[in-house]
Amino acid sequence: MFFVEINPYSIGNISILSRNLSDNQMEQYYQRWIKHYNRVFKEEDSFQIVEWRIREWKAIKEMYASSILFCEAQKSYKYNCEASFFFSLYYSLFHAQLSCLCFDSSISLDELNKITHQKLGGIFENNFSSGKNSISQSKIPENFVALRKLREYYSYTLPLNSFGFNNELIELIKNQLTECFQITCIHSLFFERAFSKHGELLKIDNVDLMEHMDVKFRETLTRPLVGQDNIEPADRNVLMEIFQYGIGFQYIPLQLDHTFDELRTYSRFDTSEEDALAESEIYSFIFQSIM
Template sequence: MSLQEKTSDVQGSWIPLSQYFDYICDFFHLDRNLKTNAARQKYHDGWMEKYQKSISAWTDYDVAIWSVRARQSLKLCFSSTYFALESQRARKQGVMASAYYLGYYSVLHAMWSVIYLDPQQTTKNVYDITHSKILNLFHSDYAHGNNSVLGYNAKKIVGNLRFLREYYSYRMPLNSPLDQDHELAMAFASLGGFVKHCIQLAHLQSQLLMKSAMRKKKASASLPLEQLPTFADEFFAINGKEREMTQERLLDPADEFALHESMSKGCDIMAHSLAFDHMFDDFMTCLGGTNPGEEIISETRRLVGAALYPRK
């Protein structure tokens, strides 16, 4: 940090990232990682340029697909939080294979929520991505250590969590030879913080996306009838999974409703804080006997909301 930057911030002109947007938002952890006004402005301006360059070439179909990508990013914020909570519950119960499995997929979904909003990645590249590619992209662009927007070394944390998951999945020990390994323990202990920072980052990228789209007047779109089948297929590729034995295309009821609404009423690109209430209502409200319990559902909703909105 230069003397000029230090002096500027100390003299009361601290400018948080939230000041760049018109809607209520909070990026407390990211503000602290980007330590100066100049660093925060550089991050904002650099990504605005990337988004606007991409958006300039968008058609209405691209607007529609990006609305789905933004929605999927928010879904992944919810799933990563839910997995982290279930991982903690499994650990308390001594079910370590489940704890490590859920812990790894929690951070994977958290990183994926950010990658879904990367304007440099095609939609197919994002939904058809490998675990290693998610980590490499995320580490390179957002979390390589000091002075990055995330203050974590993603490769170190995620690599250790992946090792724990794979060890218990493929070489299940008769006892646990890992209990005394400090680095592995620290990776697991970092789970909640890493996920929260990723959610704030996904929210930041969604605000940048919406701001850029609105500036280019490409934040809303309706599709003609001839494009609806292609849109439905790509929506399914992002949200669903085909059952290979029966070739049945399975979608969550909330996703089926979102698809119908997008095709019949049009699509809007929304930042996560604006789409949160809708996702809050959809999260685990269509379950039958598989409901994990109101306590963990409520805590998932609370933690995602706490990462998006200003602290009270």
């Protein structure tokens, strides 16, 4: 299996992707994308490499956002909370697709930060689920549109009698999120391979580069309502690590334990209530999907 052969590590779940593509298709897919990623390190300057590091962290955060919302959708289903059920399912799929787009060389970081829902679905379809790029074959674009309609209907014209509120929909979205997570991770492996061959550790050692890193990081991750310069502690720790150690790129499954250390570490969540959403559930879904 081609994706397994190019993976030097003993971790990484590609169970869905291996069903979607033959060995030959995997190799062709890899060759198309590795050309783009090689070009990043051969032709782009340090300021653009900085933005790719932000994109890598954003891809990881989007996976966590997707998992959080999916787990919340499961809780909503259990307690018959229909409006929050469709809201959470829709946005879980939104963030899962966005995690894939973080490694899409056809879209810039600035465009990622301002992307609309309609454009996101279109780009995902063009680059991951159509033609020669059909690494995704679970009809995510069509289901994304259907979920958006359900989310809008349950938000603005809430019915007195439910429809579409069932466990089958949860299972469908679970499989599609898993597929997205695996796409994100395999692309992170491609990117690491390009970096290993053509890149080198980038130290943030001048004022202009440091300012660019700080500005773009905050533009991408600033929290609302608490000041334009405010980022959450998890983001601040990543930023400080970059300033201290420099920029390199690593297969996302290798980073999973480290990123889990940042999950709700600085917030007080009461998980003593029966059935309260626990951090372990959020992490477990990602772990099962990609490890």
